[in-house]
């Protein structure tokens with residue numbers, strides 16, 4: 335008997351799944367479908383992500399007729415399961431987060447059979463796109479060119495008739511996690527992801543370049559959740575985009591490259607997950623978080639576009655990209671708080687929470703990231719709102735107090751003769767805080 339273990343993590347799918355193909359090739363007599371509930375990751379976040387993962391696991395469990403779920407530290411559980419099943423190898427898609435890499439190294443050491451890493455969650459795995467001198471890129475545009483030149487494999491065909499092997503002994507029950515009140519979860523699982531993607535391609539990809547910055551239209555793909563959980567591989571999406579000649583398809587490919595760029599940057603600089611990519615910014619003068627951080631989290635800053643975004647995050651576990659930038663700029667440059675406070679709240683609430691994209695999205699806005707938006711570029715929440723949500727549709731969708739207010743007043747209700755009483759007054763004077771942010775930034779120059 336030659337058997338193997340397929341240890342699923344953020345890749346619960348059967349199509350375009352090279353690690354599973356390897357597991358089947360290495361274990362023709364049986365493949366144990368393993369999932370480890372790891373306390374370092376399971377149950378993190380405000381509940382919505384756990385609720386999503388719990389349903390995703392149940393869906394996959396049903397689909398393959400039984401996922402072998404265990405609970406405990408992977409360096410203990412994976413060798414135990416491999417040993418009990420008499421497996422000759424354990425297969426994974428490579429992980430590139432700081433925790434994922436160290437976890438896999440520990441598991442590899444604890445195993446007495448090989449841990450085989452095949453593929454990753456990226457079309458081009460971190461560390462592969464390098465400059466002539468072998469160093470990684472720090473700026474997106476040359477990375478993008480290098481990434482396109484590097485290219486990627488075709489999607490791997492679906493693995494059919496896997497000889498699933500269920501080891502003796504009890505499988506840990508998939509913990510049920512209730513969906514927090516008033517939260518709508520996105521579609522779940524591989525089939526839902528592929529169907530959603532196909533429909534989005536038909537309906538929206540052509541206009542993506544023109545529409546992607548307009549939260550009121552709500553026509554971005556919302557594929558981030560499926561990419562996060564691995565219900566679809568970006569290679570599949572890139573193959574579907576390849577024959578399309580539209581600007582929209584090209585713009586979308588570029589956004590997928592952004593996800594890969596940030597993963598590459600985090601791989602180059604694991605310390606940038608929670609520390610400043612540009613260390614000068616450790617010396618910037620920040621305020622201590624107080625009630626203003628809580629008002630920001632609740633969506634009660636009195637700036638409609640900021641509040642709409644923060645309330646969408648609470649209701650859907652997702653926020654439109656343009657609005658992510660606006661609310662992030664507000665936290666760092668209007669409230670003068672460290673980016674880490676906002677990033678932590680996002681990681682807590684987002685169903686698509688991705689360490690690389692989130693921490694580097696935040697650092698980009700905060701001016702301390704790679705290829706960063708310069709610190710002195712301070713987003714004006716009113717100007718941004720008028721430009722990207724001109725008729726106020728997005729604001730009215732998420733801020734019911736302003737449902738009866740039309741544009742342009744909906745962008746700055748404090749200018750109305752009789753503003754709605756139940757909507758908060760602005761927390762800060764933006765012009766004043768902008769000057770204050772620039773003053774603090776000037777003081778940084780001595781660290782150059």
Ligand code: FAD
Pocket residue numbers: 546554555556557558559561562586589590592593594596653654655656658659662680684686687688689691692693695696699
């Ligand atoms: P689409 O516009 O349809 O884009 C398609 C795909 O391209 C996305 O699904 C995503 O995988 C990728 N993409 C698009 N924009 C970016 C970007 N700026 N950076 C990296 N990848 C991108 N994305 C996450 O997946 N998880 C996060 O935790 C996350 N946190 C962010 C925090 C901040 C402060 C900012 C500014 C951006 C963050 N992003 C994050 C990036 C981006 O906002 C989301 O990927 C996007 O809004 C997801 O919606 P969509 O799938 O409809 O995007």
